[in-house]
Amino acid sequence: MLEVIDHALSADGPAGAGAIRELRLARPPVNALNAELLARIADAVSGAATEAGVLITGQPGLFSAGLDVRGMLELDRPGIENLFEQLWRATRAIACSSVPVVFGLTGHSPAGGTVLAINGDYRVMALGDFRLGLNEVQVGLIPGPPICHVFQRLVGGHAGQLLTRGALVDPAAALRVGLVDELCDVSQVVPRALTMAREIAALPRGPMLQTRTMMRQPLVDLYGPAASASRQREFTVMGADMWFAPEAQSRLRALFTKR
Amino acid sequence: MLEVIDHALSADGPAGAGAIRELRLARPPVNALNAELLARIADAVSGAATEAGVLITGQPGLFSAGLDVRGMLELDRPGIENLFEQLWRATRAIACSSVPVVFGLTGHSPAGGTVLAINGDYRVMALGDFRLGLNEVQVGLIPGPPICHVFQRLVGGHAGQLLTRGALVDPAAALRVGLVDELCDVSQVVPRALTMAREIAALPRGPMLQTRTMMRQPLVDLYGPAASASRQREFTVMGADMWFAPEAQSRLRALFTKR
Amino acid sequence: MLEVIDHALSADGPAGAGAIRELRLARPPVNALNAELLARIADAVSGAATEAGVLITGQPGLFSAGLDVRGMLELDRPGIENLFEQLWRATRAIACSSVPVVFGLTGHSPAGGTVLAINGDYRVMALGDFRLGLNEVQVGLIPGPPICHVFQRLVGGHAGQLLTRGALVDPAAALRVGLVDELCDVSQVVPRALTMAREIAALPRGPMLQTRTMMRQPLVDLYGPAASASRQREFTVMGADMWFAPEAQSRLRALFTKR
Numbered sequence: 001m002l003e004v005i006d007h008a009l010s011a012d013g014p015a016g017a018g019a020i021r022e023l024r025l026a027r028p029p030v031n032a033l034n035a036e037l038l039a040r041i042a043d044a045v046s047g048a049a050t051e052a053g054v055l056i057t058g059q060p061g062l063f064s065a066g067l068d069v070r071g072m073l074e075l076d077r078p079g080i081e082n083l084f085e086q087l088w089r090a091t092r093a094i095a096c097s098s099v100p101v102v103f104g105l106t107g108h109s110p111a112g113g114t115v116l117a118i119n120g121d122y123r124v125m126a127l128g129d130f131r132l133g134l135n136e137v138q139v140g141l142i143p144g145p146p147i148c149h150v151f152q153r154l155v156g157g158h159a160g161q162l163l164t165r166g167a168l169v170d171p172a173a174a175l176r177v178g179l180v181d182e183l184c185d186v187s188q189v190v191p192r193a194l195t196m197a198r199e200i201a202a203l204p205r206g207p208m209l210q211t212r213t214m215m216r217q218p219l220v221d222l223y224g225p226a227a228s229a230s231r232q233r234e235f236t237v238m239g240a241d242m243w244f245a246p247e248a249q250s251r252l253r254a255l256f257t258k259r
Numbered sequence: 260m261l262e263v264i265d266h267a268l269s270a271d272g273p274a275g276a277g278a279i280r281e282l283r284l285a286r287p288p289v290n291a292l293n294a295e296l297l298a299r300i301a302d303a304v305s306g307a308a309t310e311a312g313v314l315i316t317g318q319p320g321l322f323s324a325g326l327d328v329r330g331m332l333e334l335d336r337p338g339i340e341n342l343f344e345q346l347w348r349a350t351r352a353i354a355c356s357s358v359p360v361v362f363g364l365t366g367h368s369p370a371g372g373t374v375l376a377i378n379g380d381y382r383v384m385a386l387g388d389f390r391l392g393l394n395e396v397q398v399g400l401i402p403g404p405p406i407c408h409v410f411q412r413l414v415g416g417h418a419g420q421l422l423t424r425g426a427l428v429d430p431a432a433a434l435r436v437g438l439v440d441e442l443c444d445v446s447q448v449v450p451r452a453l454t455m456a457r458e459i460a461a462l463p464r465g466p467m468l469q470t471r472t473m474m475r476q477p478l479v480d481l482y483g484p485a486a487s488a489s490r491q492r493e494f495t496v497m498g499a500d501m502w503f504a505p506e507a508q509s510r511l512r513a514l515f516t517k518r
Numbered sequence: 519m520l521e522v523i524d525h526a527l528s529a530d531g532p533a534g535a536g537a538i539r540e541l542r543l544a545r546p547p548v549n550a551l552n553a554e555l556l557a558r559i560a561d562a563v564s565g566a567a568t569e570a571g572v573l574i575t576g577q578p579g580l581f582s583a584g585l586d587v588r589g590m591l592e593l594d595r596p597g598i599e600n601l602f603e604q605l606w607r608a609t610r611a612i613a614c615s616s617v618p619v620v621f622g623l624t625g626h627s628p629a630g631g632t633v634l635a636i637n638g639d640y641r642v643m644a645l646g647d648f649r650l651g652l653n654e655v656q657v658g659l660i661p662g663p664p665i666c667h668v669f670q671r672l673v674g675g676h677a678g679q680l681l682t683r684g685a686l687v688d689p690a691a692a693l694r695v696g697l698v699d700e701l702c703d704v705s706q707v708v709p710r711a712l713t714m715a716r717e718i719a720a721l722p723r724g725p726m727l728q729t730r731t732m733m734r735q736p737l738v739d740l741y742g743p744a745a746s747a748s749r750q751r752e753f754t755v756m757g758a759d760m761w762f763a764p765e766a767q768s769r770l771r772a773l774f775t776k777r
Contacts, residue, residue: 219678404732423718
């Protein structure tokens with residue numbers, strides 16, 4: 001479900017005080033995000049706090065299809081609330097990670113896949129006929145205020161039209177609007193993301209982390225103080241309310257009965 | 260002066276609960292914006308509140324040359340104040356429209372043309388030797404604070420140099436800085452903008468409008484509460500003061516006696 | 519050390535009420551910024567307040583290698599504090615200049631070179647194998663909060679990853695993220711920057727300066743009121759503390775003993 005692979009800090013050297021910990025989504029067929037996978041991501045990112053850095057990747061051609069909508073349609077309200085709680089925990093763990101998190105977006109990465117990635121430090125995206133973006137509106141859902149703020153932080157003035165349209169964009173447009181930081185051939189995404197994570201890890205540690213903390217403070221603040229559960233609860237309730245809205249339910253169910 | 264054309268929601272189907280209402284500027288020779296045209300735009304956009312969406316377009320090669328400077332030179336202070344009042348009403352109607360407003364920028368769109376467009380939801384721009392931007396400074400005028408804020412909301416860090424220079428940019432630069440969202444051949448601008456308006460209209464209505472409202476709130480707030488006339492009055496007085504400043508008058512009059 | 523060249527406002531005409539004052543960095547071999555050069559820049563920019571505009575340039579292939587690290591390693595704490603004081607004075611003079619400041623980035627412009635440039639009005643960058651950016655982190659230093667804010671003002675959502683990585687970028691990436699405004703052949707950088715400074719100077723003076731003041735107010739505010747020395751003092755102490763941190767000292771000294 002989530003493969004954990006530790007890479008030495010330099011390509012040929014031994015691992016030192018910490019490693020680059022790769023978390024590779026592995027939930028066939030489409031790396032759909034269910035509560036268990038999200039919980040594992042949250043725990044794995046938090047658990048890497050003393051490593052040199054974190055890398056989050058998928059399989060060639062696919063990063064993640066987003067939330068596991070088919071599975072979610074089987075869940076009752078407590079189950080859905082739990083899923084949104086785990087989504088909050090995963091995005092919070094990435095946003096508030098004490099070490100840099102680099103995403104290797106190995107292919108398609110709509111909705112939930114993009115939600116995870118925009119909380120990271122750096123995004124390498126695969127060239128090709130792949131799409132990413134927050135397309136919640138297209139399936140009758142709403143990207144909540146915290147997600148919209150994180151998105152807008154990256155893409156600035158492009159956020160309004162992209163979110164209103166529930167737009168999925170191709171890699172070139174994603175680079176243009178600032179949604180990803182670099183494009184490369186699909187076969188090179190993981191190596192490039194690993195190289196980037198290693199380059200960041202090789203920087204003078206104190207100055208890098210201090211600069212990073214300063215620049216990410218507004219993002220961290222969106223998630224509220226660690227001790228407080230109120231924003232998590234708010235997000236969970238908002239997610240479940242949205243999910244069970246009659247219009248959303250009929251649209252989501254139609255997605256799967258159509259096929 | 261302003262052609263109103265209702266398009267069915269799907270290219271081949273009948274109009275349902277609402278249409279895509281196209282407002283086509285048609286004031287030869289250059290679609291110069293006078294008080295009457297601006298008032299018609301304001302009324303037409305407000306009047307489309309129950310339609311599916313609004314499209315604002317011009318003629319191939321020309322969207323609008325901006326404010327009707329030649330005509331304005333004939334006006335006394337009440338006339339000029341009325342013109343700026345209608346400009347405020349038109350931009351406010353677009354910014355605060357309850358349905359999405361897509362611009363089909365069919366060609367040149369300096370000054371007033373750009374002022375209208377930056378308040379919309381999405382901008383399709385014609386490829387070719389066309390220019391757009393806020394070039395007020397070039398003719399001795401000043402884009403007021405509300406207009407500057409709306410502009411900066413789209414183009415971020417590029418706003419300072421562009422406004423200081425009164426820069427007109429070509430379509431490629433406009434896309435690069437975020438002033439427009441898409442480029443296409445001049446013959447395809449209206450069809451593309453119509454397709455985009457239809458795509459947005461075909462989205463789940465509630466979630467689309469809720470997301471749109473959330474993302475546009477800071478823009479709407481710039482125009483102040485609907486009941487209040489104070490910002491409109493402030494804008495009107497500022498515009499007229501600027502217009503009748505001696506330096507501006509001599510420059511503006513020189514523009515036309517030169518020719 | 520700093521060549522001062524006055525250019526007439528039009529290419530063929532005589533200088534009128536003011537000139538475009540070019541300040542050409544000329545401290546071989548790499549235009550390293552020491553306290554004296556920074557003080558001269560500060561004084562020269564402030565002293566050009568009644569000219570038409572300011573142009574800051576370097577030599578073909580090189581704008582500035584940044585702070586004179588080799589020379590700084592010879593300085594005691596008062597000397598280092600003086601250097602950071604002059605850096606503050608130079609950036610403040612550029613940011614708060616009463617006339618537009620155009621940069622002709624004639625080549626490499628890392629760290630201190632970029633720090634100066636981001637405070638200006640417009641940046642023309644040389645095409646070629648040149649780099650610019652705030653790479654402080656790479657040598658164990660930290661770009662302080664004021665510098666980070668000025669940088670983020672230009673590049674928006676790109677700021678976090680660029681500063682965390684201490685990234686140096688090539689000219690194409692610099693244009694893409696908004697760090698520079700225009701690229702041209704290295705031989706054309708000074709002529710193009712001069713043309714731009716002349717174009718801005720030829721605009722209606724009052725409206726141009728009013729628009730410029732409005733757009734640059736948040737930047738000017740970062741430097742605090744002119745009468746107050748507290749932010750300058752804070753910057754100076756922060757700079758010296760950072761410089762004399764043991765980790766920074768060992769890294770900086772290693773840079774030069776290695777060679």
